[in-house]
Amino acid sequence: MKLTPHILTLLLAWALPSLALADPLPSWNSGAAKQAILHFVQKTTDPDSKDFVPPQERIAVFDNDGALWPENPLPFQLAFTLDELRRRLPEEPAWKDDSAVQAALAGDVPALLADHYKALSRIIELVGSGMTTEDFAARVRAWFSTATHPRFKRPYDQLAYQPMLEVLEFLRAHGFKTFIVSGGGADFLRVFTEKTYGIPPEQVIGSNTRAVFELRDSGPVLLKTMNNLFMDDGPGKPEAIHQFIGRRPIACFGNSDGDKAMLEYTTISNPHPSLGMIVHHTDSEREYSYDADAKSSGKLVAALAEAPKRNWIVVDMKTDWSTIFTK
Amino acid sequence: MKLTPHILTLLLAWALPSLALADPLPSWNSGAAKQAILHFVQKTTDPDSKDFVPPQERIAVFDNDGALWPENPLPFQLAFTLDELRRRLPEEPAWKDDSAVQAALAGDVPALLADHYKALSRIIELVGSGMTTEDFAARVRAWFSTATHPRFKRPYDQLAYQPMLEVLEFLRAHGFKTFIVSGGGADFLRVFTEKTYGIPPEQVIGSNTRAVFELRDSGPVLLKTMNNLFMDDGPGKPEAIHQFIGRRPIACFGNSDGDKAMLEYTTISNPHPSLGMIVHHTDSEREYSYDADAKSSGKLVAALAEAPKRNWIVVDMKTDWSTIFTK
Numbered sequence: 001m002k003l004t005p006h007i008l009t010l011l012l013a014w015a016l017p018s019l020a021l022a023d024p025l026p027s028w029n030s031g032a033a034k035q036a037i038l039h040f041v042q043k044t045t046d047p048d049s050k051d052f053v054p055p056q057e058r059i060a061v062f063d064n065d066g067a068l069w070p071e072n073p074l075p076f077q078l079a080f081t082l083d084e085l086r087r088r089l090p091e092e093p094a095w096k097d098d099s100a101v102q103a104a105l106a107g108d109v110p111a112l113l114a115d116h117y118k119a120l121s122r123i124i125e126l127v128g129s130g131m132t133t134e135d136f137a138a139r140v141r142a143w144f145s146t147a148t149h150p151r152f153k154r155p156y157d158q159l160a161y162q163p164m165l166e167v168l169e170f171l172r173a174h175g176f177k178t179f180i181v182s183g184g185g186a187d188f189l190r191v192f193t194e195k196t197y198g199i200p201p202e203q204v205i206g207s208n209t210r211a212v213f214e215l216r217d218s219g220p221v222l223l224k225t226m227n228n229l230f231m232d233d234g235p236g237k238p239e240a241i242h243q244f245i246g247r248r249p250i251a252c253f254g255n256s257d258g259d260k261a262m263l264e265y266t267t268i269s270n271p272h273p274s275l276g277m278i279v280h281h282t283d284s285e286r287e288y289s290y291d292a293d294a295k296s297s298g299k300l301v302a303a304l305a306e307a308p309k310r311n312w313i314v315v316d317m318k319t320d321w322s323t324i325f326t327k
Numbered sequence: 328m329k330l331t332p333h334i335l336t337l338l339l340a341w342a343l344p345s346l347a348l349a350d351p352l353p354s355w356n357s358g359a360a361k362q363a364i365l366h367f368v369q370k371t372t373d374p375d376s377k378d379f380v381p382p383q384e385r386i387a388v389f390d391n392d393g394a395l396w397p398e399n400p401l402p403f404q405l406a407f408t409l410d411e412l413r414r415r416l417p418e419e420p421a422w423k424d425d426s427a428v429q430a431a432l433a434g435d436v437p438a439l440l441a442d443h444y445k446a447l448s449r450i451i452e453l454v455g456s457g458m459t460t461e462d463f464a465a466r467v468r469a470w471f472s473t474a475t476h477p478r479f480k481r482p483y484d485q486l487a488y489q490p491m492l493e494v495l496e497f498l499r500a501h502g503f504k505t506f507i508v509s510g511g512g513a514d515f516l517r518v519f520t521e522k523t524y525g526i527p528p529e530q531v532i533g534s535n536t537r538a539v540f541e542l543r544d545s546g547p548v549l550l551k552t553m554n555n556l557f558m559d560d561g562p563g564k565p566e567a568i569h570q571f572i573g574r575r576p577i578a579c580f581g582n583s584d585g586d587k588a589m590l591e592y593t594t595i596s597n598p599h600p601s602l603g604m605i606v607h608h609t610d611s612e613r614e615y616s617y618d619a620d621a622k623s624s625g626k627l628v629a630a631l632a633e634a635p636k637r638n639w640i641v642v643d644m645k646t647d648w649s650t651i652f653t654k
Contacts, residue, residue, distance in 0.1 A: 056521070056527055059529075133569060177529070179529075186570070186573065187573075190573045194383070200383055200574075201572065201573030201574050202386075202504070202506075202529075202530075202571065202572045202573060202574065203529075204573065208570055210566060210570070211566055211569050211570070212562075212566065213562040213563075213565045213566050213588055213592065215588075215591055215595070218596065219595050219596025219597075220565065220588075220591050220592045220595055220596070222565065222566065222569045228555065228557075230555075235539075235540040238540045238547065238549065239537060239538055239539065239540050239549065242460060242538050242549045243513070243535055243537070243538070244529065244571060245528065245529045246513065246514075246517045246528030246529060246531065247527075247528050247529065261540055261542075261547075264542055264547050265540065265547045268542070268546050268547055269545065269546025269547070270546075
């Protein structure tokens with residue numbers, strides 16, 4: 001048989017796994033991280049593989065700030081909160097005498113974070129409670145439609161990481177159910193996750209409080225309160241995964257020590273094969289560079305140290321990603 | 328043109344809506360309830376209908392006890408709890424001196440329910456905390472594989488209502504996402520809902536507590552506690568729907584006053600068309616007959632009185648259902 005180019009193509013198509021024919025992760029440079037994602041999805045979804053995982057068990061969890069979009073110079077929800085504080089200040093004269101408000105208006109982040117985030121919690125209470133969930137969502141939507149990121153000069157919800165959007169899409173195309181498990185507020189996240197990440201509200205786990213049901217003349221509402229505040233961070237993440245999902249994930253993507261517990265929950269002694277991945281911010285030119293020295297959010301020390309022992313893949317943003325943001 | 332049988336069939340297929348060709352609800356007798364379900368699904372899923380609802384907004388919520396399976400002579404989770412108490416009694420000698428245990432072993436339901444379910448909560452704490460979530464699930468599975476219902480002489484998880492299974496399947500076949508919103512414990516429900524109802528754990532909302540994450544030598548576990556007990560009943564149901572789903576349902580199926588608030592949340596001033604339905608237990612021969620006089624669970628007075636005003640459909644189990652249980 002003469003090996004014409006046509007026959008060669010056919011042979012290649014037959015010999016290579018179908019994944020190789022079209023690159024599902026074009027914004028990932030060739031390397032260990034990209035290879036790990038491709039290999040994991042291939043082996044867990046091939047019915048003939050010993051590592052096959054039934055579709056209903058294919059749960060993938062993603063941190064948000066620093067894992068799916070930036071968290072600098074401030075986490076975006078904090079930027080919203082400060083903007084909202086300024087916007088409403090004229091109609092809330094009592095706020096000016098509040099020391100937490102003063103710290104916020106002065107941009108004094110250390111003061112906001114001191115004493116277990118006491119002043120920050122107060123600001124979040126002022127801006128994020130006492131209205132209905134629909135009112136709050138409308139305010140968040142209005143902010144996204146007007147505010148722009150100070151460095152990248154784009155609306156905040158157009159700053160998703162293109163390589164991570166490709167991972168989300170690739171996983172879903174292979175029967176995975178993708179969830180966000182974020183320290184951010186669920187009511188804030190749910191305004192944009194469906195449009196930005198293709199993740200519907202019912203697959204968004206975030207920090208949350210208990211809203212109170214009221215049947216008003218105008219119809220039923222849920223009134224936002226600060227009752228039963230739950231911070232979805234650290235060990236709270238696997239605890240919330242159990243509460244909301246009720247199954248152990250097989251893939252977990254994070255970027256900070258706040259994701260360590262959910263990485264452990266996903267990958268240690270899991271009866272299924274599993275994938276743990278840490279986005280390491282190493283690109284000060286195109287995005288930011290930080291780990292132990294993170295300022296307001298995203299400190300990465302313990303999880304990075306644990307990565308080799310647990311076989312967690314550390315993504316080097318600078319070398320692994322050919323593109324950072326969506327077009 | 329001669330109307331041969333073949334042409335007649337073609338004409339009929341063209342003239343009738345596709346729903347009419349095969350009955351998706353064969354265990355429902357013809358009547359207003361069946362018609363309401365068929366009509367609601369038809370109009371919300373027909374892209375040419377003014378009542379069309381996009382697939383991602385097609386959220387349907389179902390109570391469990393009394394709506395998807397019986398709640399007599401005791402709610403099934405209470406039967407499990409009492410059986411489990413008896414099973415573990417020999418290894419827990421201290422329990423015998425506990426007044427709540429004594430009430431439970433004597434079958435003294437009023438004593439268990441008195442004082443805001445104080446004794447019942449104590450029993451649930453003894454049987455349902457202090458072990459890992461996996462241990463608890465294994466115990467529930469073991470119970471389902473051995474216990475049988477005292478009247479129907481079948482394993483409890485083979486007592487789902489056939490007509491409701493048909494509704495679940497019919498809705499899902501038309502792009503609805505089906506959720507359970509139950510006063511029962513989420514960790515109990517999630518053991519059987521996927522197999523019994525086709526509803527995966529992540530679409531099960533129930534009463535819940537906060538499990539605590541621990542990384543043990545054997546791997547990560549979640550330890551069941553009684554911390555942050557949340558009772559998913561009454562106004563708690565719409566509150567939990569917001570917390571877990573983050574969207575308003577457009578269809579709601581309940582059977583008791585504990586479902587009234589979520590029926591209101593679903594149907595009053597909803598920008599989308601909506602369906603509210605109450606299963607009325609009217610069949611003492613084939614199942615049970617109760618409403619205001621419900622003994623331990625399922626009291627139905629206020630929601631039944633509100634039904635006409637809200638256009639909630641009341642299902643008369645005796646006349647609307649041709650079959651009660653799965654085969």
